[in-house]
Amino acid sequence: EGVGPQEYTLVKMKLLEPLPVKLRKLSSKAIYLVAATLRPETMYGQTNCWIRPDMKYVAFETKSGEIFISTARAAKNMCYQAFTNKEGHYEVLVELLGQDILGCALKAPMTNYEKIYSLPMLTIKDNKGTGVVTSVPSDSPDDYAALVDLKKKQAFREKYGIKDEMVLPFYPVPIIEVPDFGNLSAVAAYDKLKIQSQNDKDKLAEAKEMVYLKGFYDGIMLVGEYKGKKIQDVKKLLQKNLLDTNQGVIYYE
Numbered sequence: 115e116g117v118g119p120q121e122y123t124l125v126k127m128k129l130l131e132p133l134p135v136k137l138r139k140l141s142s143k144a145i146y147l148v149a150a151t152l153r154p155e156t157m158y159g160q161t162n163c164w165i166r167p168d169m170k171y172v173a174f175e176t177k178s179g180e181i182f183i184s185t186a187r188a189a190k191n192m193c194y195q196a197f198t199n200k201e202g203h204y205e206v207l208v209e210l211l212g213q214d215i216l217g218c219a220l221k222a223p224m225t226n227y228e229k230i231y232s233l234p235m236l237t238i239k240d241n242k243g244t245g246v247v248t249s250v251p252s253d254s255p256d257d258y259a260a261l262v263d264l265k266k267k268q269a270f271r272e273k274y275g276i277k278d279e280m281v282l283p284f285y286p287v288p289i290i291e292v293p294d295f296g297n298l299s300a301v302a303a304y305d306k307l308k309i310q311s312q313n314d315k316d317k318l319a320e321a322k323e324m325v326y327l328k329g330f331y332d333g334i335m336l337v338g339e340y341k342g343k344k345i346q347d348v349k350k351l352l353q354k355n356l357l358d359t360n361q362g363v364i365y366y367e
């Protein structure tokens with residue numbers, strides 16, 4: 115890890131009806147799962163959101179009257195970054211366990227899937243980002259591995275009350291061409307290394323190394339406003355687009 119603060123883009127994933135029971139009392143407000151990403155240019159490829167079933171989350175109100183859901187750790191950081199009305203303070207409106215917010219229908223920015231779902235990922239870390247991760251299986255080996263796990267294992271879906279229609283209709287979307295890896299670079303790396311599951315830690319680390327640098331320096335956008343342009347030239351522009359349309363916000367830790 116570097117010495118300076120890490121900048122993330124928080125992507126606002128709006129909860130749609132029906133709200134999970136624990137959040138119904140907040141139904142008069144817009145409620146968002148806020149996912150921390152380093153790759154705002156990949157949001158065209160979102161297929162779902164990841165939540166860790168056994169981790170604690172909180173719902174709190176921002177100064178614009180929206181409800182954000184993240185770990186308490188991230189909420190604390192956000193309240194020191196002027197997200198809330200009172201500097202250094204946030205009020206926990208609802209305490210949640212990840213499993214309380216699984217299987218929720220969401221509207222996410224940029225993706226062509228009209229509605230996506232919050233699904234279980236067991237490898238989410240509690241000491242990084244917001245504990246909410248947006249899933250881009252075309253370009254993230256971790257996301258692809260976790261999605262394949264859910265697709266392959268009906269028992270895994272059932273354990274967390276995930277219905278087939280929340281998982282099976284969703285496929286990686288070609289959004290970036292990476293030289294030598296094609297237009298689904300995470301899938302290519304997963305296949306090449308014969309990764310078996312989201313717990314295949316060493317191989318997943320290797321897969322990430324294989325595709326990331328190349329993706330960043332030589333990747334070309336295949337979709338959207340900056341189609342045909344290099345990733346390194348459009349990353350900031352697409353981040354700005356999210357911020358300007360109030361679909362994203364910058365967060366540091």
Ligand code: A2H
Pocket residue numbers: 120150151152153156237238239240241242243244245246247248249250253254255257322
């Ligand atoms: B990235 P860094 Cl397409 N636990 O977003 C595990 N992973 C987390 C996390 C947590 N608590 N919080 C965020 N992340 C993920 C997109 C993406 C990401 C793509 C490709 C690579 C990639 C879509 N998922 O990350 O350790 C988020 O996934 C490569 C590491 O702070 C976030 O960006 O560097 C990234 O890890 C942050 O990881």
